Amino acid sequence: MNSPGDDHLGNWPWPTGTFMERLCPRSRRSLLRLGTRTYGPPGTVLMRQGDPGSMVYLLRSRDRSVSACVKITTADGRLLAIRVSGDVIGELGALVPDSLRSNTAIVCTPTIVHRIPGTAFMTFLETHHDGSLVLCRSLADRLAWSDQRRLDFGDHQVRVRLARLLVEFVESYGRRVESGWELTVRLSYEELGNLVGARVDAVGKAMKELGADGSVCLMKRRVIVRDLENLRRAAELTDVFVKDARVT
Template structure:
């Protein structure tokens, strides 16, 4: 899916087996070439539902970060299902509400916190949503570069790299290639000022 494109399908993401969850990045681009990472979608999520409901072009570009499976639902079939199932409309509204809450929180964080704390807040939230236990901590569950983490919190690459280094030096996280392990979730949560 490409930002601005008009297509007539909704994508439902699902895992390809138990070891390969679906994962896509939702990226918005500006005319000047700048990009922001709006969010991460995983197995069980829908992508493209707003364009189908509003009959508009895509609001973002979607890029796969794993080789999970995708079910393509024609727009008419998707909307027909919703119309026949009021509970599905309520679930969709709840999902969209969760995404709006996430976006609003990012804007609040951008206004009220420095980069290191914004990044810590996102890492805590991603670990809670997508993470899984590993030896010595919690794997974030999604493969992101430090630059992509920066794009999630509205920070330049250099600022994001510095913030990751600070969190790593404090012992709250460990990093590898496109991988973050939260080594001290309690300490990181306290630093991030995230209420549980």
């Protein structure tokens, strides 16, 4: 079990909108006392699609300046989503104990993983009212994100879809740097294509166009957004209210 020293993590700067950030401090401390804490180096497979399992994994970055990052993929490696510090994964296995894992989760940056047995997680939800509500909100957010991606696929060109994804990533995983905003998540053209429903060559072309107008640049899988407002225009989001980018 975790040591009492983990109690201070109830006030850890969890990224906005994550499961942990939405909980009250008391519930955070209660959840952190469950299960065991381990270090997950890049490449660690937390769960595989098709395997049984009810363990829930709470993610936390080891370095406050770089968000923890776990890639959610299909069995054949197609990227479906990103999870970061403060997120939980594997919760469906706790809700439906006899089910099989619906996807694979692979650690891609140094991450502290709190491994919580499914039964303990369910007890937490039953005894912490805000936990159940937050889980419902988190699941609803993920469904809405998937629905928006499907709508974008049918209604917009690859350049617009990619720009929208990058704007969302700046808001969720952005870190302010001298030249603009750096995404703390490292992604290849193929992985970006998985998320926006496009081929690698189409993503490469769109990225070059966004680079030519001064919006972004990509260096060794490091995406730097140089001009956020310009990127928002490319994403056709200039008429929508934008929340400030969050630093993870």
